[in-house]
Amino acid sequence: IFTQRELNIRQRRWLELLKDYDTNIQYHLGKANVVADALSRKSGMIAGIKPDLISRIKEAQKEDSEIWTIVENLDKQVEFRLDDDNVLW
Numbered sequence: 001i002f003t004q005r006e007l008n009i010r011q012r013r014w015l016e017l018l019k020d021y022d023t024n025i026q027y028h029l030g031k032a033n034v035v036a037d038a039l040s041r042k043s044g045m046i047a048g049i050k051p052d053l054i055s056r057i058k059e060a061q062k063e064d065s066e067i068w069t070i071v072e073n074l075d076k077q078v079e080f081r082l083d084d085d086n087v088l089w
Helices: 009-018 043-062 065-072
Strands: none
């Protein structure tokens, strides 16, 4: 990115963000990067994790009195919303 003649908009934004930090960015080819995050290489595992996490969030929210106070006052709160599955975000 630092040696390219022209940058696209996304690259310009990243460069603008990174210029304020003292960084040393090194690129490693996929084969050479043996320390890569396991989830980034196993996309199938992510699908198995998500439904369990959402169901745990649902169950925890059902038992949380503070959540229900927020839900009851949801029309007054702008930073919260209730999705179609009644999960508070």
